[in-house]
Structures are given as structure tokens and as C-alpha cells.
Amino acid sequence: MGSNPTPGTKYRKNIYWESIEIILKLRIYIILTFFLKCYLYSIGINKYILFYVFYAFPYLLIILDIKYINREIKLYKNEWYKNLIEILILIVIITNFVIKKNNKEIEQIILEGYKYPYTFIPTITLLAPFCEEILFRGIILNGLLNNNQYLAILFSSFLFGFIHMNTLQFINGLIIGNIIGVSLVTTFSIKKCIIIHIINNIIAI
Numbered sequence: 001m002g003s004n005p006t007p008g009t010k011y012r013k014n015i016y017w018e019s020i021e022i023i024l025k026l027r028i029y030i031i032l033t034f035f036l037k038c039y040l041y042s043i044g045i046n047k048y049i050l051f052y053v054f055y056a057f058p059y060l061l062i063i064l065d066i067k068y069i070n071r072e073i074k075l076y077k078n079e080w081y082k083n084l085i086e087i088l089i090l091i092v093i094i095t096n097f098v099i100k101k102n103n104k105e106i107e108q109i110i111l112e113g114y115k116y117p118y119t120f121i122p123t124i125t126l127l128a129p130f131c132e133e134i135l136f137r138g139i140i141l142n143g144l145l146n147n148n149q150y151l152a153i154l155f156s157s158f159l160f161g162f163i164h165m166n167t168l169q170f171i172n173g174l175i176i177g178n179i180i181g182v183s184l185v186t187t188f189s190i191k192k193c194i195i196i197h198i199i200n201n202i203i204a205i
Contacts, residue, residue: 015147016155019140023159025065026135029058052119059131066139124205129197136160136177137184137193145185153181176200 037050136156144152157177161170180193 015143019144019155019159022062022066022135022140023163026058026062026163027165029061033058048119052123055123055127056131059135062135063139121205125198125201129194129201132160133180133190133194133197137180138190141181141184149185153178153185157181172204 033054037047037054040050041047136159140159141152141156144156157174160177161173164170164173176197180196183196184190184193
């Protein structure tokens with residue numbers, strides 16, 4: 001009787017991979033949004049406006065993906081789907097190398113955004129915390145909490161740091177992610193998570 005897995009075991013084993021899949025897809029959406037912004041910039045639309053307007057776009061796409069697309073596909077039951085995810089991983093790696101030369105330009109755009117405090121500051125202190133907390137704590141961490149809570153917080157924080165694709169921000173994301181994760185586990189309030197994130201970003205600015 002000990003050889004049969006308990007109900008839900010397969011789900012608990014797969015949820016970590018599903019979380020990685022979400023982050024990889026988010027990164028792909030960020031890259032696609034970047035190319036879209038480049039095209040719109042090439043036809044004369046202000047690049048600063050594009051930065052602010054399209055900040056939340058990848059998060060909207062991934063939430064729609066999670067809500068509608070993943071529910072239609074029975075994950076891990078179709079071999080073609082596993083192969084598709086492996087292809088997506090390769091796309092993320094290759095495309096990041098392709099756009100690496102643009103990183104300095106992107107950083108310069110962010111820095112020059114300080115010249116426009118009425119748009120930059122609300123984006124970094126309000127829009128970013130809202131989008132990121134809904135995804136990383138509201139969806140990913142919540143989904144992992146059926147397992148070991150400490151591992152769930154650490155793993156979701158690692159993904160949160162990873163998505164920033166920057167060593168310093170990775171470390172900061174890992175630390176603040178653990179703090180916010182503990183807040184979610186102890187208070188069950190996504191609003192408090194957003195508030196902590198807002199405070200962190202204000203201090204950073």
C-alpha cells in the first residue's frame with residue numbers, strides 16, 4: 001500500500017516547474033514587448049512614453065496566459081507540450097544574448113526617466129509593485145503554499161530576483177521577496193505585500 005502516491009502528489013511535484021514556466025513565459029513576453037516598443041519607437045513614438053505605457057503589458061499577458069491558456073492544456077500529459085517549453089527556454093536564452101547590447105540603452109532610458117517624475121515615480125512606486133505582487137505573491141507563492149512554506153517563500157523569492165536579470169537587483173529581489181513572502185504567509189494580505197514593495201521601491205529611488 002506504500003507504493004501508491006497519495007492524491008495530489010504529482011501536482012505538488014509539478015507546481016515548482018509550473019512556476020518556472022510562468023517566469024520563463026513572462027521573460028518571453030517582456031522580450032516581445034521590447035521588440036514591439038522598438039518598432040513603435042522606429043515610427044516616431046516617444047521611447048519614454050513607450051516605457052511607461054508598456055510596463056504592465058507583459059504582466060497582463062502572463063496573467064491572461066495563466067487564467068485561460070493553461071486551463072485549456074493538460075500540463076505534463078502531452079509530450080509535445082514539454083518539448084514546447086524546452087524550445088521556449090532556448091528562445092529566452094538566445095534572445096537575451098541578442099538584445100544584450102541594448103541593455104545599456106535601456107538602463108539609460110530608466111535613468112533619464114528621473115527627468116519625468118510625474119510618470120517615472122508612479123510607475124516604479126505604484127505600477128511595478130502592483131503588477132509584481134499580483135504575479136509573484138498572489139499567484140506563484142500562493143500556488144506553492146500547499147508544499148513546504150519555507151521552501152515556497154525561498155523559491156518564489158528566487159524567481160522574483162531572477163526576473164530582474166541583474167545581479168544587484170537579484171540579490172535585493174531575493175531579500176525583499178523573502179520579507180514580502182513571510183508577510184503573505186502570516187497576514188494572508190496581498191495588499192500588505194504591495195505596501196511593503198512600494199516602501200522598498202521608494203527607498204530605492
